[in-house]
Amino acid sequence: MRPVLYVLSFLALIALGFWAYRENYATQASLREVRGLQSQIADLREALSVQRAEWAYLNRPQRLRELVDLNFDALGLMPMDPTQFGAAAQVAFPVPEIPAITGPIDTQGSIGAVTDTAAAQAEAAAAPATEEGL
Amino acid sequence: MRTPLRPLAHILRARAEGRNPDLIEAENRRLRHEAMHEKGQSRASARLGLMALVFTCAYATIGVRMGHLAATAPVEPVASASGAEIVAQRADITDRNGRILATNMTTSALYAHPRDMVDPKGTARKLQEIFPELDAAALERRFTDGRSFLWVRKVLSPEQMQKVHEIGDPGLLFGPREMRLYPNGDILAHVLGGYSFGAEGVHSAEVIGTAGIEKAMDARLRDPAEAGAPLQLSIDLSVQATVEEVLAAGITMMNAKGGAAILMDVRTGELLALASAPTFDPNNRPVPLVSKDAEPSDSPLFNRAVQGVYELGSTFKIFAVAQAMELGLVGPDTMVDANAPMVWGKHKIKEFEGKNYGPLLSVTDVIAKSSNVGTAHIALMVGPLRQQAFLKSLGFFDPTPVELIEAPGAKPLIPKKWPEIVTITTSYGHGMSASPLHLAAAYAAIANGGIYIKPTLIKQSGPATGRRVLSEKSAADARIMLRRVVTNGTASYGEVKGYEVAGKTGTADKPKKSGGYYKDKVINTFASMYPASNPKYVLIVTLDEPVNTMGPRPRRTAGWTAVPVAAEIIRRTSPLLGLRPQVEVPVQTTLTAASN
Numbered sequence: 001m002r003p004v005l006y007v008l009s010f011l012a013l014i015a016l017g018f019w020a021y022r023e024n025y026a027t028q029a030s031l032r033e034v035r036g037l038q039s040q041i042a043d044l045r046e047a048l049s050v051q052r053a054e055w056a057y058l059n060r061p062q063r064l065r066e067l068v069d070l071n072f073d074a075l076g077l078m079p080m081d082p083t084q085f086g087a088a089a090q091v092a093f094p095v096p097e098i099p100a101i102t103g104p105i106d107t108q109g110s111i112g113a114v115t116d117t118a119a120a121q122a123e124a125a126a127a128p129a130t131e132e133g134l
Numbered sequence: 135m136r137t138p139l140r141p142l143a144h145i146l147r148a149r150a151e152g153r154n155p156d157l158i159e160a161e162n163r164r165l166r167h168e169a170m171h172e173k174g175q176s177r178a179s180a181r182l183g184l185m186a187l188v189f190t191c192a193y194a195t196i197g198v199r200m201g202h203l204a205a206t207a208p209v210e211p212v213a214s215a216s217g218a219e220i221v222a223q224r225a226d227i228t229d230r231n232g233r234i235l236a237t238n239m240t241t242s243a244l245y246a247h248p249r250d251m252v253d254p255k256g257t258a259r260k261l262q263e264i265f266p267e268l269d270a271a272a273l274e275r276r277f278t279d280g281r282s283f284l285w286v287r288k289v290l291s292p293e294q295m296q297k298v299h300e301i302g303d304p305g306l307l308f309g310p311r312e313m314r315l316y317p318n319g320d321i322l323a324h325v326l327g328g329y330s331f332g333a334e335g336v337h338s339a340e341v342i343g344t345a346g347i348e349k350a351m352d353a354r355l356r357d358p359a360e361a362g363a364p365l366q367l368s369i370d371l372s373v374q375a376t377v378e379e380v381l382a383a384g385i386t387m388m389n390a391k392g393g394a395a396i397l398m399d400v401r402t403g404e405l406l407a408l409a410s411a412p413t414f415d416p417n418n419r420p421v422p423l424v425s426k427d428a429e430p431s432d433s434p435l436f437n438r439a440v441q442g443v444y445e446l447g448s449t450f451k452i453f454a455v456a457q458a459m460e461l462g463l464v465g466p467d468t469m470v471d472a473n474a475p476m477v478w479g480k481h482k483i484k485e486f487e488g489k490n491y492g493p494l495l496s497v498t499d500v501i502a503k504s505s506n507v508g509t510a511h512i513a514l515m516v517g518p519l520r521q522q523a524f525l526k527s528l529g530f531f532d533p534t535p536v537e538l539i540e541a542p543g544a545k546p547l548i549p550k551k552w553p554e555i556v557t558i559t560t561s562y563g564h565g566m567s568a569s570p571l572h573l574a575a576a577y578a579a580i581a582n583g584g585i586y587i588k589p590t591l592i593k594q595s596g597p598a599t600g601r602r603v604l605s606e607k608s609a610a611d612a613r614i615m616l617r618r619v620v621t622n623g624t625a626s627y628g629e630v631k632g633y634e635v636a637g638k639t640g641t642a643d644k645p646k647k648s649g650g651y652y653k654d655k656v657i658n659t660f661a662s663m664y665p666a667s668n669p670k671y672v673l674i675v676t677l678d679e680p681v682n683t684m685g686p687r688p689r690r691t692a693g694w695t696a697v698p699v700a701a702e703i704i705r706r707t708s709p710l711l712g713l714r715p716q717v718e719v720p721v722q723t724t725l726t727a728a729s730n
Contacts, residue, residue, distance in 0.1 A: 046240060049237065049238065049239075050239060050240075052234060052237065053234065053237045053238075053239055053315050053317055055234075056233065056234035056237065056317035056318070057315075057317035059233075060317055060318045060319060060321070061318065061321060061371065061372065061375030061376075062318070062319060062321070062375070065375075065379070079376075079706055080706070080709035080710060081705070081709060082630070082631065082632050082633070082705060082708055082709055082715040083715075084709060085709070085714045085715060
């Protein structure tokens with residue numbers, strides 16, 4: 001029994017050693033990669049800050065004003081004016097389209113018939129009518 | 135093997151010999167105890183030894199680790215996740231909407247190791263071709279006088295760097311540099327100030343602020359704890375650019391030497407625009423004037439809005455009137471003595487162009503017509519002590535608390551003694567000088583219902599708190615009077631449809647250096663607030679030595695110079711600020727029923 005145990009623990013030792021060796025090199029490789037990525041991030045950040053500065057430089061009010069003046073024919077932009085404010089209430093509602101009355105309208109009948117028609121109309125209103133053309 | 139306490143053989147022998155067998159037992163017990171004792175002692179000492187060894191090892195480990203940490207250079211953790219890192223050594227400055235006002239760029243500095251140089255003469259000549267401001271002969275002399283190190287240029291553009299590379303001399307070397315960039319050029323130059331390099335090394339250089347907010351907030355901008363978070367100003371870049379554009383146009387039209395404009399939010403104290411003209415480019419800050427007889431205001435570096443301490447003229451009248459109303463001495467319709475000229479001791483107080491608005495004038499008309507005599511009488515009712523206390527509460531006795539390095543240096547000029555004649559002259563803005571920014575803060579107190587709020591350049595999250603200097607009622611009455619100045623008084627050009635501009639004009643003669651006043655040099659100021667019914671902004675426009683030559687004779691009153699400029703600023707900036715014009719109710723022309 002004992003020799004088996006010895007052999008097994010020896011094998012385990014070798015396996016663990018192999019694992020530790022591999023882990024060590026994998027870690028070192030990862031660290032190298034991280035270092036590379038971080039310098040890449042730093043470079044990109046620097047590029048980003050340069051681009052932000054360039055964006056701000058290209059969008060400086062003076063340049064925009066000159067460009068607007070240069071392209072006045074195409075754009076026709078003028079400085080903002082107090083009269084350009086609008087309110088939602090100033091926008092008109094679309095005019096509802098009333099269908100043309102083509103069929104005859106019955107104006108005669110008993111009161112009972114009228115109430116019946118009213119009830120029928122209410123029903124018809126509940127279910128949208130599709131016989132407009134009739 | 136355990137030995138018995140009473141071994142039978144020994145007992146029997148002892149009995150046979152007539153000895154006491156108990157002695158044998160006692161002896162054996164003693165021996166046994168001795169053995170046990172010895173065993174225990176050795177075990178204890180072994181344990182102690184082990185403990186000592188463990189402690190020694192532990193302390194040794196800690197000691198070695200400490201020594202190692204102390205002896206090695208610090209290394210950044212490589213495997214840590216990179217979060218919000220500091221990209222630049224100095225934080226950006228942005229406007230209230232996050233548009234960049236100042237940022238950093240990496241560039242290079244050029245230095246030389248003359249001892250490594252192959253061809254000092256040719257290098258000096260080629261360097262001069264790239265940088266025309268360098269002197270080839272002087273450079274060659276310095277390359278050959280035996281020194282081992284020499285700075286050539288502090289900042290290079292990428293093109294220049296490439297050209298230097300093309301010279302190819304091993305004695306020319308580059309050091310990385312961070313430089314400050316103001317992408318908007320001369321916009322907001324007086325607030326931003328400028329930068330320069332502090333302590334310089336080959337691998338880096340300190341970037342320090344030299345003026346304006348860059349210097350005033352230097353510690354905040356360089357604080358590593360802020361992790362490069364940008365400093366957000368209260369300035370709105372679009373509004374600032376518009377204000378500067380209109381102000382510059384106004385200065386040209388009014389033939390002025392310079393001018394200043396301040397736009398302030400009356401609830402938060404935020405300065406949305408702070409302009410001073412003429413201006414400069416902070417990327418290439420001009421050198422200050424050194425000539426002895428040059429006035430500081432001749433330099434474009436001079437910030438008229440903050441440093442320009444002027445007599446602000448009639449704009450002060452509203453303070454005397456507001457205080458008199460606050461104290462219950464007068465009401466808007468009280469009639470006061472306005473009979474000009476007023477004689478006080480050996481002084482004669484006159485109105486503009488020798489007019490006489492008297493003998494009696496209502497308080498509202500004193501403001502609308504800008505009567506010196508009327509204001510003088512109201513100020514005398516208030517009295518010198520109360521007048522001083524009120525002006526002090528409006529911040530006129532101290533430098534403005536705004537975040538600019540120039541601000542603490544611009545102390546208002548206060549008369550040392552305060553006799554009644556000073557009370558009179560101060561009531562209409564003479565004899566006491568303050569900056570336009572002081573005036574903006576004081577007008578904001580009237581505009582927001584009587585609370586003095588400190589002006590600030592840093593973006594605020596909400597309305598500021600301050601001390602009450604006027605009651606709501608007095609402030610509202612004062613606003614109605616100021617509105618009358620625009621509708622019926624001296625500032626009729628200040629009317630902007632829909633914005634109910636209220637304000638007060640001020641014209642002050644410029645003092646001569648030798649004493650006395652110039653006849654034809656004035657400072658024109660228009661202090662305004664709008665919309666008058668519920669003011670949101672205060673706008674101060676000051677023009678230095680303006681003259682309106684559009685009419686038949688030159689005009690030098692604020693109503694003809696500063697007021698139209700202010701009206702144009704209001705008209706142009708209000709849409710940018712999202713301020714909707716109010717529909718003003720037109721005055722009904724009433725018909726009288728009549729019959730023949």
